[in-house]
Amino acid sequence: MIFKFEFMNREKINSTLPELFKILHGNMSLIAPTGGTFEEDFTVWQEYMVTAVREEGRQIVLMRCDGELAGYFQYDTGGSVFMMEEIQIKPQYQGNGMFRELYRWLEDKIPGDIAYVEAYSNKDNLKSQCILERLGLECVGENRSGSSFLYRGSCKRLWENFK
Template sequence: MAMIVQARAADAGAIASLAEEIWREHYTLLLGEDQVTYMLDTIQSEDVIRQAIESGTVYWLVKEDGELIGYVAYDLRESELFLSKYYLKHSFRGRGIGRYLFDELKQVAIENRLPAIELTVNRENTRSIEAYRALGFHVLREHVGDIGGGYVMDDYVMQYVIS
């Protein structure tokens, strides 16, 4: 059974290593090698993750039998829980772990009296979009944002309304 451990700043290196593995496997075909490398260097690096944790972003390490198999990151905002990272190793997907994590995130939102969970997902990332829809998310709007290096994120903002 998967378990959640709240990450500390000292865990940033392990999270960055896991991000490298997951992102290269999942996003290279979708975004291309150059953009994946750029994003790993700018938003998934050890320093960036450490700074995020130190600034209040909550990171969860997801472990099974002592192995780090995924990670989650979120921020509590005024009107929603913003889910910025929600990643599992490929071999652990489809086993109910993502739903377990989502149920835990819903509890955090409820405990903080937040009416919704929001996230962004690349519009071409159909597998993830389908998984989010299966959890009850709907597309709220489209968002295109410049992330530097000549790259843009062409995303959907998806929302789950806490009922």
């Protein structure tokens, strides 16, 4: 399999978001269904995303496998933190090494003064929690609503895990 990664072109956000949401919705409807329709959920998510990608440190990485869009990774950098906000991979591409290659690709794109890596994981998403722990992150708290755990670890250790 050939993996390719690229930053989403912010000028093409409106044409890219529907493709990304299909991946998100396919994964999240199993993990944390909202009870809304596809269209309702897309409208809420799209409004958030259009605003979010305007933030300076925010990036969306498109992940391709053999030329097909296989997933995306959204993150933010600010201060001393690399915040892994969302990684969504189509089920047929999970477990094939793409995640490892993504982090190898990202290492030189994250500012060198970043000390910590953080991520939230829905309390019902045990798979995500196990992945974060394997990356060397520890559960250090919860989000405000109490629906997700906050994980934190050393950014240096994260990069060392992927060498």
